[in-house]
Amino acid sequence: MLEKADLKKTMIGPEFKQLCGRLKGELAVLQHAVKEKRLPVIVLFEGWSAAGKGSMLADLILTLDPRSFKVYSTLPPTEEERRRPFLYRHWIRTPEGGRFSIFDRSWYPEVSLARVEEKLRAKEAYRMMDSINTFERQLSDDGTLIIKFFLHISHKEQEKRLKKLSADKDTAWRVTPRDWKRYKLYDEYYTAFDEMLEHTDTPYAPWHVIASHDKGAAMAEIYRVMVTSIKSALAAKEKPPLLPEGSPEAGGFPLVRTPKLSDIPLDMTVDPERYKELLKKKQKKLAELHNRLYRTRTPVVVVYEGWDAAGKGGNIRRLVKSLDPRGYEVVPIAAPSKTELAHQYLWRFWKEVPKDGHVAIFDRSWYGRVMVEHIEGFCTPQDYHRAFREINEFEKELYDWGAVVIKFWLQIDKEEQLRRFKDRQETPEKQWKITDEDWRNREKWDQYEDAVNRMLELTSTEYAPWTIIESQDKRFARLKAIEAFISAIQKRL
Amino acid sequence: MLEKADLKKTMIGPEFKQLCGRLKGELAVLQHAVKEKRLPVIVLFEGWSAAGKGSMLADLILTLDPRSFKVYSTLPPTEEERRRPFLYRHWIRTPEGGRFSIFDRSWYPEVSLARVEEKLRAKEAYRMMDSINTFERQLSDDGTLIIKFFLHISHKEQEKRLKKLSADKDTAWRVTPRDWKRYKLYDEYYTAFDEMLEHTDTPYAPWHVIASHDKGAAMAEIYRVMVTSIKSALAAKEKPPLLPEGSPEAGGFPLVRTPKLSDIPLDMTVDPERYKELLKKKQKKLAELHNRLYRTRTPVVVVYEGWDAAGKGGNIRRLVKSLDPRGYEVVPIAAPSKTELAHQYLWRFWKEVPKDGHVAIFDRSWYGRVMVEHIEGFCTPQDYHRAFREINEFEKELYDWGAVVIKFWLQIDKEEQLRRFKDRQETPEKQWKITDEDWRNREKWDQYEDAVNRMLELTSTEYAPWTIIESQDKRFARLKAIEAFISAIQKRL
Numbered sequence: 001m002l003e004k005a006d007l008k009k010t011m012i013g014p015e016f017k018q019l020c021g022r023l024k025g026e027l028a029v030l031q032h033a034v035k036e037k038r039l040p041v042i043v044l045f046e047g048w049s050a051a052g053k054g055s056m057l058a059d060l061i062l063t064l065d066p067r068s069f070k071v072y073s074t075l076p077p078t079e080e081e082r083r084r085p086f087l088y089r090h091w092i093r094t095p096e097g098g099r100f101s102i103f104d105r106s107w108y109p110e111v112s113l114a115r116v117e118e119k120l121r122a123k124e125a126y127r128m129m130d131s132i133n134t135f136e137r138q139l140s141d142d143g144t145l146i147i148k149f150f151l152h153i154s155h156k157e158q159e160k161r162l163k164k165l166s167a168d169k170d171t172a173w174r175v176t177p178r179d180w181k182r183y184k185l186y187d188e189y190y191t192a193f194d195e196m197l198e199h200t201d202t203p204y205a206p207w208h209v210i211a212s213h214d215k216g217a218a219m220a221e222i223y224r225v226m227v228t229s230i231k232s233a234l235a236a237k238e239k240p241p242l243l244p245e246g247s248p249e250a251g252g253f254p255l256v257r258t259p260k261l262s263d264i265p266l267d268m269t270v271d272p273e274r275y276k277e278l279l280k281k282k283q284k285k286l287a288e289l290h291n292r293l294y295r296t297r298t299p300v301v302v303v304y305e306g307w308d309a310a311g312k313g314g315n316i317r318r319l320v321k322s323l324d325p326r327g328y329e330v331v332p333i334a335a336p337s338k339t340e341l342a343h344q345y346l347w348r349f350w351k352e353v354p355k356d357g358h359v360a361i362f363d364r365s366w367y368g369r370v371m372v373e374h375i376e377g378f379c380t381p382q383d384y385h386r387a388f389r390e391i392n393e394f395e396k397e398l399y400d401w402g403a404v405v406i407k408f409w410l411q412i413d414k415e416e417q418l419r420r421f422k423d424r425q426e427t428p429e430k431q432w433k434i435t436d437e438d439w440r441n442r443e444k445w446d447q448y449e450d451a452v453n454r455m456l457e458l459t460s461t462e463y464a465p466w467t468i469i470e471s472q473d474k475r476f477a478r479l480k481a482i483e484a485f486i487s488a489i490q491k492r493l
Numbered sequence: 494m495l496e497k498a499d500l501k502k503t504m505i506g507p508e509f510k511q512l513c514g515r516l517k518g519e520l521a522v523l524q525h526a527v528k529e530k531r532l533p534v535i536v537l538f539e540g541w542s543a544a545g546k547g548s549m550l551a552d553l554i555l556t557l558d559p560r561s562f563k564v565y566s567t568l569p570p571t572e573e574e575r576r577r578p579f580l581y582r583h584w585i586r587t588p589e590g591g592r593f594s595i596f597d598r599s600w601y602p603e604v605s606l607a608r609v610e611e612k613l614r615a616k617e618a619y620r621m622m623d624s625i626n627t628f629e630r631q632l633s634d635d636g637t638l639i640i641k642f643f644l645h646i647s648h649k650e651q652e653k654r655l656k657k658l659s660a661d662k663d664t665a666w667r668v669t670p671r672d673w674k675r676y677k678l679y680d681e682y683y684t685a686f687d688e689m690l691e692h693t694d695t696p697y698a699p700w701h702v703i704a705s706h707d708k709g710a711a712m713a714e715i716y717r718v719m720v721t722s723i724k725s726a727l728a729a730k731e732k733p734p735l736l737p738e739g740s741p742e743a744g745g746f747p748l749v750r751t752p753k754l755s756d757i758p759l760d761m762t763v764d765p766e767r768y769k770e771l772l773k774k775k776q777k778k779l780a781e782l783h784n785r786l787y788r789t790r791t792p793v794v795v796v797y798e799g800w801d802a803a804g805k806g807g808n809i810r811r812l813v814k815s816l817d818p819r820g821y822e823v824v825p826i827a828a829p830s831k832t833e834l835a836h837q838y839l840w841r842f843w844k845e846v847p848k849d850g851h852v853a854i855f856d857r858s859w860y861g862r863v864m865v866e867h868i869e870g871f872c873t874p875q876d877y878h879r880a881f882r883e884i885n886e887f888e889k890e891l892y893d894w895g896a897v898v899i900k901f902w903l904q905i906d907k908e909e910q911l912r913r914f915k916d917r918q919e920t921p922e923k924q925w926k927i928t929d930e931d932w933r934n935r936e937k938w939d940q941y942e943d944a945v946n947r948m949l950e951l952t953s954t955e956y957a958p959w960t961i962i963e964s965q966d967k968r969f970a971r972l973k974a975i976e977a978f979i980s981a982i983q984k985r986l
Contacts, residue, residue, distance in 0.1 A: 032925055058818050065806065066813050066823035067856055073819040080571055104819055295666075316559050325551045326566040326597055330559035337832060363560055432525055 001197040002190065005152045005209045009217045016216035023223035024063045030230045031064055037237055038097030038342070040144040041230070044106040047151030048189075049179045050161040051212045056151065057104055059219055060226070069100035074109070083297075083355040085401040086110055086128065087135055091350040094139060096342035107132055108196060115192040116185055127400065129199045134393050140204035141386055142344040145233040148205060149222060150197060151212040155186040244385035250458045251389030253396065256465045258456040261449055264411055266472040275475040282482045283322040289489055290323050290359070296493060297356040299403040301395075302485065303365045306410025307448075308438045309420040310471045312363055315410065318478045319485060320361065328359035333368065345369055345379070346394055356402065366391055370455050375447050388458040395464040404492045405464035408481055409456065410471040414445055494690040495683065498645045498702045502710045509709035516716035517556045523723045524557055530730055531590030531835070533637040534723070537599040540644030541682075542672045543654040544705045549644065550597055552712055553719070562593035567602070576790075576848040578894040579603055579621065580628055584843040587632060589835035600625055601689060608685040609678055620893065622692045627886050633697035634879055635837040638726040641698060642715060643690060644705040648679040737878035743951045744882030746889065749958045751949040754942055757904050759965040768968040775975045776815040782982055783816050783852070789986060790849040792896040794888075795978065796858045799903025800941075801931045802913040803964045808903065809854055811971045812978060821852035826861065838862055838872070839887055849895065859884055863948050868940050881951040888957040897985045898957035901974055902949065903964040907938055 011019075034041060043060075045053045061069060072093055081089050087107065095101040111128045114120040136146055153161070162183060165171045182189060201207045208225045212218040270278070293300060302319075304312045320328055331352045340348040346366060354360035369387045373379040379387075395405050412420075421442070424434040441448070460466040467484045471477035504512075527534060536553075538546045554562060565586050574582050580600065588594040604621045607613040629639055646654070655676060658664045675682060694700045701718050705711040763771070786793060795812075797805045813821055824845045833841040839859060847853035862880045866872040872880075888898050905913075914935070917927040934941070953959040960977045964970035 029922070036925070054817065054819065061818050062810075062814055066809055066854070067806070067825040070822060071818045078571065078573055080573065102818075313558065313560070317555075320559055321555055324547065325554055325564045325595075326547065329563060332560035338830060361559070429522065429525075432529070 001201065001207065001209055002152055002194050005211045007152065007154055007157070007211045007213050009211050010214040011216040011220060013216075016220060019220050020216075020223060023220065023227055026227045027063050027223060027230070030227065030234070031068060033234055034100075034230060035068060035098040037234055039230070039233055039237065040095040040097050040139075040343075041100045041233075042095060042103070042139070042144060042146045043100060043149070043226070044103040044108075044147070045149050045151065046105060046108050046112075047149070047210075047212065048153050048158055049182050050158055050165065050175075051151035051153045052215060052218070053104055053151055056149075056212075056215070056219060056222060057102065060222060061102065063223075064100065068098070069102050070095075071102045071104060072106075074103060074105040074107075076109070080355075083357075084353055085397055087131060087397065088350060088353055091135070091347060094144065094343060094347060096339060097143075098342075107135075108200075111200075112192045112196040113189070116188045125195075126199065129196065131397055131400075132200055133202055133205075134397075136200075136202065136205040138346065138390055138393070139344055141390075143237065144344070145229060146205040147225060147229050148207050149225070150193070150207055150209045151218065152209050153212050155183075157213050158183055158186065241380070241382050244382055248385045248388045248454070248458060250461070251392050253392045254462040255458070256460045256462055258460045258466050258468065260453050261411060261456075264468055264470060266411065266413055266416075266470050268470050268476045269473040270476045270479060272475065275479065278479055279318065279482075282479065282486065283318075285486055286319075286482060287322040287324075289486060290327060292493060293359070293489065294324070294327055294357045297402075298489070298493065299354050299356045299398075299401070300359040300489065301354065301398055301403050301405050302359065302361045303367065303405075303407040304361065304363050304410065305365060305367050305371075305408065306469070306471065307412050307417055308441055309417050309424070309433075310410035310412045311474045311477055312410055314474060315408075315469070315471075315478050315481050316361055316363060319482055323359060327357065328361060329354065330361045330363055333362060333364040345383075346390065349394070353398070366394065367455060367459075370459075371448060371451050372441075374451060375444060388455075391459055392461055392464075395459075395461065399463040404489050406485055406488045407460075407464060407466045408469050408484070409452070409466055410469045410477060412471050414442075416472055417442065494694065494700065494702055495645055495687050498704045500645065500647055500650070500704045500706050502704050503707040504709040504713060506709075509713060512713050513709075513716060516713065516720055519720045520556050520716060520723070523720065523727070524561060526727055527593075527723060528561060528591040530727055532723070532726055532730065533588040533590050533632075533836075534593045534726075535588060535596070535632070535637060535639045536593060536642070536719070537596040537601075537640070538642050538644065539598060539601050539605075540642070540703075540705065541646050541651055542675050543651055543658065543668075544644035544646045545708060545711070546597055546644055549642075549705075549708070549712060549715060550595065553715060554595065556716075557593065561591070562595050563588075564595045564597060565599075567596060567598040567600075569602070573848075576850075577846055578890055580624060580890065581843060581846055584628070584840060587637065587836060587840060589832060590636075591835075600628075601693075604693075605685045605689040606682075609681045618688075619692065622689065624890055624893075625693055626695055626698075627890075629693075629695065629698040631839065631883055631886070632837055634883075636730070637837070638722060639698040640718060640722050641700050642718070643686070643700055643702045644711065645702050646705050648676075650706050651676055651679065734873070734875050737875055741878045741881045741947070741951060743954070744885050746885045747955040748951070749953045749955055751953045751959050751961065753946050754904060754949075757961055757963060759904065759906055759909075759963050761963050761969045762966040763969045763972060765968065768972065771972055772811065772968075772975075775972065775979065776811075778979055779812075779975060780815040780817075782979060783820060785986060786852070786982065787817070787820055787850045790895075791982070791986065792847050792849045792891075792894070793852040793982065794847065794891055794896050794898050795852065795854045796860065796898075796900040797854065797856050797903065798858060798860050798864075798901065799962070799964065800905055800910055801934055802910050802917070802926075803903035803905045804967045804970055805856055805903055807967060808901075808962070808964075808971050808974050809856060812975055813854065816852060820850065821854065822847065823854045823856055826855060826857040838876075839883065842887070846891070859887065860948060860952075863952075864941060864944050865934075867944060868937060881948075884952055885954055885957075888952075888954065892956040897982050899978055899981045900953075900957060900959045901962050901977070902945070902959055903962045903970060905964050907935075909965055910935065 045057050047053055077089065090107045093101055111125045115125055140146060162175055162179060165175045197207050210218050210221050304316060306312055316330060320330065336348060349366045352360060369379060370384060374384045398405055421434055421438065424430040456466050469477045469480050538550050540546055570582065583600045586594055604618045604625065608618055633639055655668055655672060658668045690700050703711050703714050797809060799805055809823060813823065829841060842859045845853060862872060863877060867877045891898055914927055914931065917923040949959050962970045962974050
């Protein structure tokens with residue numbers, strides 16, 4: 001894409017002043033609509049050393065209300081950041097509706113600069129670029145406007161600028177040996193940048209290569225892109241969304257067959273004495289395994305879903321009993337907060353992705369989207385339709401990073417649920433466990449059953465299959481969960 | 494405190510089983526009350542290497558619902574963490590009401606281990622311990638229960654344990670050269686620990702030194718402390734709080750006199766032409782200064798408070814115009830979220846403390862507590878009474894860390910506000926700026942004036958004085974704010 005940029009473009013003073021004045025005025029007005037319509041906006045600046053990222057970004061934000069944006073300067077990941085999937089630190093910085101996240105360098109150095117400086121291999125770079133495309137598509141589908149600028153200058157221009165900066169004692173400190181090293185390898189970077197631009201130039205998040213020899217012309221172009229992009233994003237928000245066609249799809253990921261809920265036999269039990277013995281044995285194994293996880297820096301993500309009163313809490317408790325408390329965390333998922341609702345729905349789960357070597361246990365999870373949110377109408381039909389693919393993509397990202405992804409569905413039948421509800425209601429110490437909502441959900445049993453069947457069908461992937469935990473007998477369920485946990489990890493190690 | 498611990502205490506099997514069984518049962522029941530009454534609980538474990546912190550913590554949490562707590566393993570601060578005040582990373586981990594934050598090591602290694610390992614000097618250690626006491630007192634005053642365990646073993650016992658761990662190939666990896674180094678310097682650590690325990694043993698957050706030669710006896714004691722502490726914290730919650738006596742106080746910090754609002758002359762103006770000229774000059778100076786801030790790693794915290802329509806937004810905009818966008822951030826403060834309300838009120842401001850070398854500009858701030866929250870009854874009289882001291886302590890902490898703390902009060906008179914409100918209402922592009930709430934607040938002008946006068950009187954400290962910005966003429970106000978900003982920083986540099 002770089003060879004197409006017309007680096008000779010210039011703009012003379014009055015022409016620039018008039019055009020920019022008009023565009024700035026438009027942008028100043030548009031930002032109120034951005035706020036009012038709760039449009040989330042990402043603006044990112046990439047480009048050559050000395051191309052003027054810092055100064056153009058500084059210029060741009062003068063037009064914006066300082067309360068409406070946050071500027072993120074992205075540095076190479078720290079040790080701590082390297083312990084999470086590479087998109088983690090970027091995901092958590094995505095803006096909520098009505099706000100701008102402005103990036104001075106973004107996720108792109110990790111697939112461009114890194115190819116020259118850290119010898120990142122092409123295959124891995126392309127995998128990461130695919131992940132970036134998915135990331136940007138998920139945000140865009142949720143309504144985020146993504147504006148990507150690449151500031152382009154020629155090798156000769158770069159030399160001129162670096163020399164000029166070095167010559168002035170006030171600016172000399174800005175030019176580092178690394179800048180000169182990058183200057184020398186211009187051609188290598190050119191290839192890396194160009195491949196990156198080509199591969200991540202998508203309809204939902206296109207690149208704008210800005211010819212930056214002339215700052216005036218570059219700024220005018222930046223303002224023009226800002227104004228037209230925001231305008232069309234706001235216009236798109238006004239149009240009624242198209243109803244999704246056909247059934248939801250898994251997104252082309254390899255699926256594993258799971259039984260329908262009604263076909264699952266629930267008559268397994270285990271003798272209480274035998275249970276104690278087996279539990280002790282398995283927990284010992286678990287403790288050893290946790291040590292190995294820690295030493296091999298393998299992350300584990302566990303999802304617990306299941307009917308109300310299926311025994312999630314007690315099951316989790318037995319599982320964590322032998323884990324080192326410094327290496328796991330239980331994440332209870334309740335209704336989303338206002339801030340969480342203002343972000344793409346996976347944002348709040350990304351925030352909880354564990355460090356490598358750690359275990360995160362989700363007590364309820366992102367699957368809420370295809371169950372309660374879908375049934376209660378807390379998300380749109382479009383959101384629901386997209387969710388299966390998005391979830392599979394999310395879990396694939398975790399898997400590719402090295403995580404073991406384990407998902408449990410705790411199954412009981414309707415009669416058993418009633419027995420347990422009644423028991424909770426009649427036992428004083430258990431009354432806090434039962435609410436009116438539980439009874440209301442129970443009335444929608446059939447709807448939930450359909451939703452769960454579809455969920456099992458579309459999200460049981462080879463890399464993150466569902467395990468059914470028959471939970472009519474709690475003891476059986478606990479043993480099975482621990483066993484499945486152990487074997488999933490052993491398979492990966 | 495260490496010499497008082499009876500290290501010979503032991504417990505034989507059945508005795509331990511019976512006592513612990515009863516205490517565990519009590520704790521299991523109490524945790525529901527903790528949740529229901531929204532009691533925030535901090536439990537922290539400190540002690541000697543090989544004293545058993547990890548295993549006792551693991552044991553303790555088995556009794557708790559895994560959804561109700563989070564375990565934090567505290568390591569020495571990372572590079573990134575060192576760029577903020579030392580309490581920052583601990584403040585942001587304090588629990589919300591109804592939850593437990595359990596610390597495997599906490600803020601204490603930074604004032605104990607560090608004295609031996611990083612040659613932290615006594616004077617600095619004592620200053621930090623005072624900060625810790627303030628931190629714990631503020632949390633405790635807000636209702637947080639703080640339970641601190643120190644696991645104590647003798648030098649001989651430590652040797653025995655380290656040898657035993659080293660001898661077994663499964664556990665040998667747990668013993669690091671650092672453990673042996675620490676073992677050798679037992680006496681030095683003893684002194685450091687003992688000073689720490691003495692100085693931070695407070696009525697609101699007492700230490701519990703646990704004699705840990707016998708794990709059974711130690712665990713029983715831990716359970717006993719947990720149960721009695723939680724019981725008395727819950728009982729204290731039931732009692733109606735005492736009404737504060739006397740007037741609020743500044744907390745003994747050196748105060749600077751500020752004028753009463755009614756005594757502030759507001760007739761200053763500046764000629765528009767002269768304004769342009771001066772603004773340009775000052776902004777140039779500001780840009781240079783920002784470079785120096787960055788290079789000297791000096792953090793700056795700016796607070797903007799003032800009447801509605803006093804011109805905060807426009808003033809901030811002129812101030813940031815010449816700052817490098819990668820080095821500052823505007824933090825708009827609105828009504829607190831549910832999560833924020835469930836924490837001590839300074840928690841949400843601690844989260845926004847900038848990195849060193851950065852500027853954080855608060856558009857409204859923690860002073861909301863002594864203005865709107867006080868007047869509208871969003872906080873109790875007790876909360877209000879304590880707030881002045883707490884705020885002064887907070888700002889002192891920032892100052893001691895090296896920050897320049899700058900606070901602006903933008904003053905206009907009641908007639909000018911009316912003119913601006915009307916102007917906003919009549920100008921279509923400005924209508925979004927005015928709400929019914931602004932009119933309602935205006936009706937309480939006199940109450941606000943009293944509150945502001947008291948605020949200026951009690952929180953204008955020598956290290957963080959208020960600057961009155963006469964804002965009847967917006968141009969004058971902008972120049973004065975920039976000037977005050979520059980001179981406050983120059984004074985510190």
